[in-house]
Amino acid sequence: RRKKIVQECERLMDNPDHIRNIAIAAHVDHGKTTLTDNLLAGAGMIADEGEATRLMMDTEEDEQERGITIDAANVSMTHEYEDTNHLINLIDTPGHVDFGGDVTRAMRAVDGAMVVVDAVEGAMPQTETVVRQALREGVKPTLFINKVDRLISELQEGPEEMQQRLMSVIGDVNELIRGMTDDMDDIDEDWTVSVEDGTVAFGSALYRWGVSMPSMQATGIDFGDIIELERNDNRQELHDRTPLSDVVLDMVCEHFPNPLNAQPRRVPRIWRGDDESELAEGMRLVDPDGEVVFMVTDISMDPHAGEIATGRLFSGTLEKGQELYVSGTAGKNRIQNVGLFMGGEREEVERVPAGNIAAVTGLRDAIAGSTVSGVEMTPFESIEHISEPVITKSVEAKSMDDLPKLIETLRQVSKEDPTIQITINEDTGEHLISGQGELHLEVITQRIERNQGIPVNTGEPIVVYREAIRGATDTVEGISPNRHNRFYLTAEPLSEDIVDQIRLGEVSMDMPEQERREALQEAGMDKDTSQNVEHIFGTNVLIDDTKGIQHLNETMELVIEGLEEALDEGPLAGEPVQGTLLRLNDARLHEDTIHRGPAQVIPAVRRAVHRSLIAGQVALLEPIQDVRIDVPSEHMGSASGEIQGRRGRVDDMYQEGDLMVIEGIAPVDEMIGFSSDIRSATEGRASWNTENAGFRVMSDSLQRETIMEIRERKGMKLELPESIDYF
Numbered sequence: 001r002r003k004k005i006v007q008e009c010e011r012l013m014d015n016p017d018h019i020r021n022i023a024i025a026a027h028v029d030h031g032k033t034t035l036t037d038n039l040l041a042g043a044g045m046i047a048d049e050g051e052a053t054r055l056m057m058d059t060e061e062d063e064q065e066r067g068i069t070i071d072a073a074n075v076s077m078t079h080e081y082e083d084t085n086h087l088i089n090l091i092d093t094p095g096h097v098d099f100g101g102d103v104t105r106a107m108r109a110v111d112g113a114m115v116v117v118d119a120v121e122g123a124m125p126q127t128e129t130v131v132r133q134a135l136r137e138g139v140k141p142t143l144f145i146n147k148v149d150r151l152i153s154e155l156q157e158g159p160e161e162m163q164q165r166l167m168s169v170i171g172d173v174n175e176l177i178r179g180m181t182d183d184m185d186d187i188d189e190d191w192t193v194s195v196e197d198g199t200v201a202f203g204s205a206l207y208r209w210g211v212s213m214p215s216m217q218a219t220g221i222d223f224g225d226i227i228e229l230e231r232n233d234n235r236q237e238l239h240d241r242t243p244l245s246d247v248v249l250d251m252v253c254e255h256f257p258n259p260l261n262a263q264p265r266r267v268p269r270i271w272r273g274d275d276e277s278e279l280a281e282g283m284r285l286v287d288p289d290g291e292v293v294f295m296v297t298d299i300s301m302d303p304h305a306g307e308i309a310t311g312r313l314f315s316g317t318l319e320k321g322q323e324l325y326v327s328g329t330a331g332k333n334r335i336q337n338v339g340l341f342m343g344g345e346r347e348e349v350e351r352v353p354a355g356n357i358a359a360v361t362g363l364r365d366a367i368a369g370s371t372v373s374g375v376e377m378t379p380f381e382s383i384e385h386i387s388e389p390v391i392t393k394s395v396e397a398k399s400m401d402d403l404p405k406l407i408e409t410l411r412q413v414s415k416e417d418p419t420i421q422i423t424i425n426e427d428t429g430e431h432l433i434s435g436q437g438e439l440h441l442e443v444i445t446q447r448i449e450r451n452q453g454i455p456v457n458t459g460e461p462i463v464v465y466r467e468a469i470r471g472a473t474d475t476v477e478g479i480s481p482n483r484h485n486r487f488y489l490t491a492e493p494l495s496e497d498i499v500d501q502i503r504l505g506e507v508s509m510d511m512p513e514q515e516r517r518e519a520l521q522e523a524g525m526d527k528d529t530s531q532n533v534e535h536i537f538g539t540n541v542l543i544d545d546t547k548g549i550q551h552l553n554e555t556m557e558l559v560i561e562g563l564e565e566a567l568d569e570g571p572l573a574g575e576p577v578q579g580t581l582l583r584l585n586d587a588r589l590h591e592d593t594i595h596r597g598p599a600q601v602i603p604a605v606r607r608a609v610h611r612s613l614i615a616g617q618v619a620l621l622e623p624i625q626d627v628r629i630d631v632p633s634e635h636m637g638s639a640s641g642e643i644q645g646r647r648g649r650v651d652d653m654y655q656e657g658d659l660m661v662i663e664g665i666a667p668v669d670e671m672i673g674f675s676s677d678i679r680s681a682t683e684g685r686a687s688w689n690t691e692n693a694g695f696r697v698m699s700d701s702l703q704r705e706t707i708m709e710i711r712e713r714k715g716m717k718l719e720l721p722e723s724i725d726y727f
C-alpha cells in the first residue's frame with residue numbers, strides 16, 4: 001500500500017494545481033500530534049490511528065519520552081476532494097517556543113497554516129506566536145478548534161454555551177489576524193476565519209470526529225446531534241458520520257492556496273532579487289523547467305544517508321547528480337538523491353518538480369536557511385531574527401577519545417538549529433552551548449548522549465546577561481598603544497522601536513541602503529543619522545559622522561572589528577551589549593599603514609567604546625520570561641508562590657473552564673529548576689509554559705553582586721573598571 005501511495009504522490013507532484021503545502025501550528029498539548037494521526041490514518045498512510053503516528057512524527061527518542069514535538073518532521077499524503085486527488089505536503093512544527101527558530105523556517109516552506117486551539121484552554125500565548133510567525137511569512141491561516149468533546153462530557157455545556165465558547169476562540173484568533181494583515185499590502189483578501197466561510201472546523205482529534213459548515217450541511221448533523229452522540233458515548237458513530245480527517249483535509253484543499261496562487265505573492269516578500277529576472281519569473285510560474293531555486297528549511301541526520309536538507313522548491317526540478325550553488329559558500333554541491341518524506345521515512349524518487357517540499361542528500365554545505373540554486377543568485381531574506389540566547393551550558397566529553405566526535409556533533413547541531421550558538425572557551429577547552437531556554441539545552445545534550453552515544457559532563461546552566469547604557473554621553477577618546485591613532489565617540493541609548501525593528505530583521509545591513517534608511521526613519525531615527533549608518537551589530541548601531549578623514553575608509557574594517565569586540569564583551573561583566581547607538585565624530589590616523597594596523601586600531605576603538613559605555617552609565621540587564629500556569633484552584637496558592645518566590649511578579653489570576661490561570665513574569669535565572677518545583681508544589685496538577693520576554697535592568701544591589709559573580713566565573717579582575725563608581 002505504501003508503494004502505491006508513493007507512486008500516487010509522484011504522479012501528483014507534477015500538477016501544482018492540486019498541491020497544498022501546509023503546516024499545523026499549535027500551542028503545546030493542544031492536539032497537533034493527535035490531529036496529524038487522524039490525517040495520516042485518513043489518507044491511508046497508517047493502518048491504525050493512535051500511537052503509530054507518534055512514532056512516525058516524533059522520531060527522536062527524547063520527543064517520544066517528553067510527548068512534545070521538537071524537530072520539524074514532514075509527511076506527504078494524498079486526499080481526494082471534489083473528485084480530484086490532491087497531494088498534501090505537511091510540515092510539522094515544534095509547539096514549544098524554546099524552538100521558535102524552527103517554526104519560522106517551517107512556515108517559509110508552506111502556503112497554509114492550520115491553527116489548532118484547545119476549546120477548553122482557548123488561544124494561548126504560543127498560539128499568538130505561531131499565528132504571527134505564519135502571517136509574517138504570508139502564510140494563510142485556517143482554524144481547527146480541538147477537544148470539543150471535553151466541553152460536552154466534562155464541562156457539561158449545552159449548545160448555547162458551546163457556541164459562545166467557540167465564538168470567543170474565533171474572535172481571539174481573528175483579532176490577531178486582523179491586527180497583522182490590516183497593513184499588509186500584498187494580502188487583499190480578508191484572511192479572518194469564520195464558520196460561515198468554512199475556514200473554521202471543530203471537533204475532537206482524540207475521538208476522530210470533526211465538523212465544519214460544509215460538512216454539517218452535507219450530513220445534516222447539528223449541534224444537538226453532536227452533544228447527544230458524544231454524551232451517550234456514541235463517538236464511533238460521530239466519527240463514521242463526520243470523520244475528522246475528511247473535514248480537515250477538505251478545508252485544506254478548498255481554502256489553502258496552491259503553489260501557483262501562492263508563489264507570486266510570497267516570493268516578493270521573502271526574496272529581494274530583481275523581480276524582472278528570469279529567476280523571478282520561474283518562481284512566479286512555479287516553472288519546473290526554470291532554474292533550480294530551493295530554500296532549505298531544515299537539516300536532519302540520517303544514519304545511513306547522512307545529512308538531509310528539506311525545503312521548498314520554488315522553481316526548477318531537482319534531480320540526482322545536479323551541481324548546485326549553496327548561498328554563503330564558495331563552491332557547488334552535488335545532489336546525491338532526491339526524495340519525499342513519508343512520515344519519519346524518506347522515499348527516494350527520480351525527480352521533484354517546482355512547488356513541492358523535497359528532501360535532498362549531498363548538499364553538505366547547506367544549513368537551515370540556505371538558498372540552493374542552479375545559478376548564483378541573491379539569497380532569500382534571512383529567516384532568523386536576531387536570536388538572543390538567554391542561557392548557556394558547558395559540555396565536555398567524559399573521554400578524551402570522544403572529543404573529535406563531540407566537536408563534529410556540535411557543528412552538526414548548530415547547522416540544524418541556527419538559534420543555538422556554540423562557542424569554545426580557548427582557555428579551558430570547554431564547549432559552551434547557548435540557546436533559548438533550559439529545555440532547549442537539555443534536549444540538545446540528550447541528543448549528544450543518546451543519538452551519538454557520547455557520554456558528556458555538563459555544567460550548571462548559566463544565564464546570559466546583557467549590558468546597556470542608560471544615558472547619552474559627551475565625547476570620549478580612545479588612543480592606540482603607539483599613541484598615533486585616536487578615535488572620538490559618543491554613545492546614546494537606541495529607542496525601543498528601533499531595537500525592535502533590528503531584532504525582527506526589519507532593519508539590517510543586508511538590505512538595500514535606501515530601504516534601511518526609510519525603515520530607520522519610520523522607527524524614529526532622524527534623517528541625517530539614518531544616512532550615516534556604517535554598521536549594525538547585534539542590536540547596536542555605528543554611525544559614522546566624520547567627513548573627509550584621510551585613510552578612514554581603508555581602516556573602517558578594523559574599526560568595526562574593535563567595535564564588535566567591545567560590544568561582544570561589555571565593560572561591566574564581559575556580557576553582550578545591546579541597544580546602543582555609537583557615533584564616530586572624529587579620528588586621527590597615522591599616515592603610514594604600518595602604524596595603524598590591527599594591533600593599534602582595534603584596542604583604540606575597543607577602549608573608546610568601553611569608555612563611552614561607562615560614561616553612559618552602563619547597567620546589567622537580566623533576561624525575563626512570561627510565565628503562565630494552569631492549575632486546579634486548590635493548588636493556586638502554592639503555584640503563585642512558585643512565581644513570587646523567584647523574584648517574580650504575579651500580574652493576573654482568573655478562572656478559565658475548570659482551572660485557574662496565573663500569569664506573571666520572572667527572571668530566567670530564577671526559573672532554572674522550575675519544572676520540578678512546580679510539579680512537586682502542585683502534585684503534578686499544573687501545566688505551565690514560559691516565553692522569553694526580553695531583558696530588564698537589575699536592582700543596583702543585585703547588579704553589583706551578580707557582576708562580581710560573573711567576573712569571578714570568567715576569571716576577570718574582581719573590581720569594576722575605573723570610573724564605574726555610581727553604584
Ligand code: GDP
Pocket residue numbers: 026027028029030031032033034035067068069095146147148149150203204205206207
Ligand atoms: P500536541 O502537543 O499539540 O502534539 O498535542 P497532543 O496531540 O500530543 O495532545 C496532547 C494531549 O491532549 C494528549 O494527551 C491527547 O490525548 C489529548 N488530546 C488531543 N486531542 C484531544 C481531544 O480532541 N480531546 C481530548 N479529550 N483530548 C485530546
